[in-house]
Amino acid sequence: MSLFRQLSNLTCAVNDDLENILEKDPAARNKLEILLTYPGVHARILHRGAYTLWQHDQKFLARALSHVSRMLTGIEIHPAAKIGKRLFIDHGMGVVIGETAEIGDDVTLYHGVTLGGVSWDKGAKR
Template sequence: MFKTILEDIDAVFERDPAARSRIEVALCYPGVHAIIFYRVAHALWRVEWYLFARWISQVARFLTGIEIHPGAAIGRRLFIDHGMGVVIGETAEIGDDVTIYQGVTLGGVSLDAGKRHPTLEDGVIVGSGAAVLGPFTVGRNARVGSNAVVLKAVAAGATVVGIPAKPVGPQAVSDKEMKFPAYGVWPGVAADPVSRALERACMQMDALEARVAELERMAVERGGDEVDYGRTGTHN
């Protein structure tokens, strides 16, 4: 467990340029504190000390503002940045090297006792305020934009934004100094898909209007009359 906690601390250095030392991370990062509490509570949960495990998770919630159910399955090097308001449900599953920002909910929409929370595979990033709701999978290296509401499975490598969330195409992790897009999307890249569709429709309308105007001009030059689109029928 201690090796895993050290990996959680080291993961902060890879994904937060504000981190200056391991001591600073251990003392000042509530996301790290919440994960430490979770790992202790989860160990107790696995040996069926359910009440004690839940009590520890509630202490962690009081101290950090992050609520992680001890029954959740969390992999290595999870980074919860800022963290306030994060909620991770009982049957949620999180892979390795996942990043979660403040206000994220990994929630369930069913009262069934079985699997009802999402699964995040390795390398997933969930932006601030996003809600991932239901027992589906967010694929490896997928990106969930800030304030998105995800209600169905997300393909590996895809980026989803909006309410409900829709894909805006794959965005590979950068090999540059910034190794991942903060909050799940690169600035200015993942516009809302509905807005993009409306923008394309407006561009097509402008092109059609220009084409109609050109055809009318050609008709007038050939001796015809300009078409009156404000009346029924055509007058020659």
Template sequence: MLRRIREDIEAVLDRDPAARNWLEVILTYPGLHALWGYRIAHWLWNHKLRLVARLLSLWMRWFTGIEIHPAAVIGRKCFIDHGMGVVIGETCEIGDSVTIYQGVTLGGTGKETGKRHPTIGNHVLIATGAKVLGSIKVGDYVKIGAGSVVLKDVPPHSTVVGIPGRIVIQNGRRVKDDFNQINLPDPIAEDCDDLRKELQLLRKELEELRREMKGVLKHDITNL
């Protein structure tokens, strides 16, 4: 237990340039507090004290803003930076030396049963606001970009960005893809533009009908 605590502290010092010393890390890092609370809750869960484990998990959520289900499996040297809004689901499995930033969700996609949360490999970085959903596998040394939504398996040594997540770098080489991450389509704006064009066409047809009706009325009046 003491060795695991020391590894958790060293993980923070190694990966966060703002961390200056052990005491500061122990006292001021909610990600570290959440991990320690999770490890106790996980032990309670495995020893059939599941209500107590859930209550401890809930208390740590109130205290740190990080929700980790006690049944989840988290490896060594995990670092949750800042951490507010992080959610780690019940059947999630996380490898060693994983870095998770604030707002990350490792969750499910519905009301499935069984294994419904992702499996994260070793040395993975999951950036701010990323969502990894469903019973998928993320390989070792993967980087997931901020705000990405990952719904499919990701092979090792890849970089994933976008909604839905797409592999843009694999094994150090850029993947050829015509997907433009800057000029993304806006379906709502496109629908509004289509409606505006249709409205203009209807107005034009209505004006033509009005002119035709005026012509018919003038003709009838003249005949009278």
């Protein structure tokens, strides 16, 4: 897929996220405010980049981008996590989405949620 097409898809996906938040969050006043001040939106945008890198076997870069996202937002999303459309992470400090997590469309998460499990066996479905 061309870079132009990927950027176009990203723009559409972010716009869908912003529309969704405007509908769900009574405190949201406009798209610009959401884009600039909602850490959940920042985490989701950065995850899209990390996920793309992960899919192109750029694991180190994907993990590095994911780490930067966690430092900036307080939200930890593994680059391999599969996330559907219009995820809304509201008050997301402490949210953890693990490597094996699969999230469908139109999901809202709040602070302190952990998706994924713990297993000492590598590659185990959790």
